[in-house]
Amino acid sequence: MDKATREAFPHHVRIVRSSDYRALYKTGRKIHSGRFVLFCRDNTLGHPRLGITASRKVGGAVVRNRIKRLFREIFRRSFHKIPSQLDIVVNAKPGCAGVDYDTLREEFLAALGKIARQGGRDKA
Numbered sequence: 002m003d004k005a006t007r008e009a010f011p012h013h014v015r016i017v018r019s020s021d022y023r024a025l026y027k028t029g030r031k032i033h034s035g036r037f038v039l040f041c042r043d044n045t046l047g048h049p050r051l052g053i054t055a056s057r058k059v060g061g062a063v064v065r066n067r068i069k070r071l072f073r074e075i076f077r078r079s080f081h082k083i084p085s086q087l088d089i090v091v092n093a094k095p096g097c098a099g100v101d102y103d104t105l106r107e108e109f110l111a112a113l114g115k116i117a118r119q120g121g122r123d124k125a
Contacts, residue, residue, distance in 0.1 A: 016052030036097040055093040
């Protein structure tokens with residue numbers, strides 16, 4: 002089974018360093034959605050990576066962890082639709098808390114489509 006279809010969220014597709022988050026916030030493209038803000042930037046790794054943030058404004062720990070699980074699942078199941086050299090950070094907004102998987106997935110893929118139409122290039 003190839004890496005794109007495994008039932009996991011391996012370490013190499015995660016954004017974990019704070020320096021990577023800062024670089025994305027500083028030089029990445031920002032796409033506003035109704036329930037989250039997407040920051041995207043090209044990488045040189047040959048595969049997409051995902052980072053997720055959810056502040057306490059979104060809800061308690063249980064709510065924040067559920068949102069993170071949903072976005073990880075969306076990323077994992079939509080891996081083949083994501084441009085191959087893209088770092089993505091999702092900042093959840095408070096309205097994200099009560100949304101179901103399908104609605105969140107459609108909104109996430111629409112935001113990625115917007116990035117693809119814009120060329121996905123970093124801003125200077």
